[in-house]
Amino acid sequence: MRLGIDVGGTNTDAVLVSRGAVVAAAKRPTTADVSSGIVNATRAVLHEAGLDGSTVTRVIIGTTHFANAFVEQQDLLEVAVLRLAGRSAASVPPMSGWPKALRERVAGPCFQLPGGYEFDGRENCAFDEHAVRDAAGAIRAADVDAVAISCVFSPMRPDMEQRAAAILRQELPGVLLTTSASIGRIGFLERENATIINASLMGIARRIMQSIDGALLEAGVRAPCYVTQNDGTVATSAFAAEFPVLTFGSGPTNSMRGAAFLTGVQDAIVMDVGGTTTDIGALVHGFPRESSIAVEIGGVRTNFRMPDLLSIGLGGGTRIRLGNGTHELTVGPDSVGFRLIDEAYLFGGSTLTASDIAVKAGLAAFGDPARVPVSSPQVIAQILERFRQVFEEGLDRMKTTAADVPVILVGGGSMLVPRTLRGASRVVVPEHAAVANAVGAAVALVGGEADRIVSYEGVERKAALLELERVAFDSAVAAGADPGTLRVVDVDETFLSYLPGAHAQVRVKVVGDLATAGAGT
């Protein structure tokens, strides 16, 4: 029995999944300490299923808590930055382009040190152990606890970063360290930014992960605990405490993975209709399509592996303004959000929302439709037509081909979406769609990845790809995968333009089930 928990901004959802089916689901308010919300939701779902905590064999948690902490600048550590780059990048100091307040909060001492590689793996500049030791001394003197280490082309050759990390651990016992190769891919500044963000969150991440372990024990669950990452795969809770940044995009990823599980459809467009917005993403072979462009978090450019999402301003709480002589009918873009239950006409409020119209039109049954002051069937039809246009345009933008595709609806506002859409081969609303995030967490897999620039001159292409596969397999096994279930889900090969010769950036991604050894299922 797997327990999936989604800690959202408003609700903490819990589901129990066994043998490919949802056994029970529960929803409780999220609490400021995170952990009591988890205790409450866990107890509720176990009660719902009539089961004891000992029947749970795996707990998998999805949370956007760390992303929120960064954006809201809560509990961030000051971070020292060690760059192993020789002279490269000296013209662009660490944290260039960050919002000023955030930079002032996070920036510790920065060091531009010898080191770094070229695109073909040659050394750009030799590593200098003494320079790293000197930097460690300066970091100790500045009394800074967290350090980010970046090195040019470290995604291809992480060894210099590892050497520097080993020296820092020796010199600064208890230091909180993040190396850039463990965080991101090619793209130096963006990867360094992500590394700094991660280091700044290591304090809060350790505290939260410990409190989650405590919460599960309190609810009577002793199973191993995992946390979902941006790409829909899991990490151990100890790993998540070290790499909080890798959970930043896990919310939408879990909802899409949950949608795939609940419907059995592996290739589709998923619309997660919330209170304020609808997030539209593409499922490819059961995983979210990833964004290929730089993602900004709290105003900082990064190159995380994030799902490619289109957020449109239409959800259950979106405000509707009726047309009259002077202005036209408008749908949004503002919303009453979580205040829906106070402000919508349905619940005795005085704001016209998308939910009011949907219920009045008979698309859903909640609240009191008699309170909604719109009765003209023409006006209602006109508003519903506007909803249709918005969803159809969003669908069209996220499709990758001109052919019709299946659409899966999840989230609390799915009644707003018409059951036939131009561009959709069919529209599916699965059972348990409201807790798709927690379901996605419960069914998460283990992944591994390799990302290198490869020269096919002198190396046969097939052999080069096999070597990358091996690296990806090893990283998945290290993350807890059962080697027998591993499979390659993506090979992305981009040849380098403006450069002679056959150099390509190749990314190989593998996934598999969680290994059973030691824990039982």
Added chain:
Amino acid sequence: MTSVVIPKARELTLPDLKDLARGCAFLGSGGGGDPHTAMMELEALIGPDSTVQLIDAGALGDRDLVVPCGWIGAPTVSAEKLPSGEEALLGLRRLETLLGRDADAVIPVEIGGSNGLAAVLLALRAGLPLVDCDGMGRAFPESQMVIFNIRGLRACPAVLTDDKGNCVVIEAVDNVGEERIARSASVALGGTCHLVEYPLSGRQVNETALCGTVTDALAIGRAIRLGREAHGDPFAALFAALKASQQFSRAGVLFDGKIVDIRRETKDGFSLGCAVIEAFGGAERLEVEFKNENLVARVGGEIRALVPDLITIVDRETAETIVTERLRYGQRVKVIGASAPAALCEPASLAVLGPQAFGLKTAYRGIAELNGWK
């Protein structure tokens, strides 16, 4: 719609340079690389009170030494191995030693894309003025595709430099040889490096360079921003700026629609491909073929624009340029066409950088004629 007026001989501030970056991206015609890193470098280098001096070519003395510069190599590599900040100055100093005299000014070899900002960085570091002109009037994939080569000037001596301080002096017998040598040396130097080439006299700049292109880029970038800030429609402002520009005065929307197909392949170090854009609610389609930069636009098989005229795909709401590597299915775009500088459309120029130089079977026809623009 009043156009953006930019005074002659002036000091460029950081906000000006941000507008310039936006304009350079537009003039990249789909290529030339993302100016983001160069903008970060500029921000680190230039204080709130410091400026870059921009002068007209007419202000140069005939015997002044003017140095064109830019970067060559793979954008993927330059996203990982960022400049030390010393490459350009090292190359300039080496060239000065070779020529036995100091430089008086610098110019971008290529105004389109990130190279439009490379010369600004060198001007700041060397304390030299930037001349309001360039050698390509847009972006091109190879360094011989430049007006200085077309006019018979020599690329060499040219100097390649890298982040480590390596310095390669090229004394090639001809300009195509210089491109070949520079391209292979760029691999040994780590896949991305700085190039100073085509050392020019002030007189040669006035006789050959594409003048006013820095001002044009700045005006284009500023118009897009102001149009967006003022009333949400940047296109009227963009076209006013293009119409008032010195080099790109014939311009218009070639197409408005959504990207419905993208095909790409990489061959011999070039990113080749094709984007198909479909009109809203209509069956009409425009197809753009690219080789790093956009080369040809066809509507229903009929040609509407050809290299060297500019074909730039922009977001249809913000007018922000979308470079070829960022094109994706579903994007709502406008395809903007603009006439290339007249000097690039002469027979001698077309032989070097016209449609046939890119392997297209068709002969060049001007964008105004193809679209019946009066």
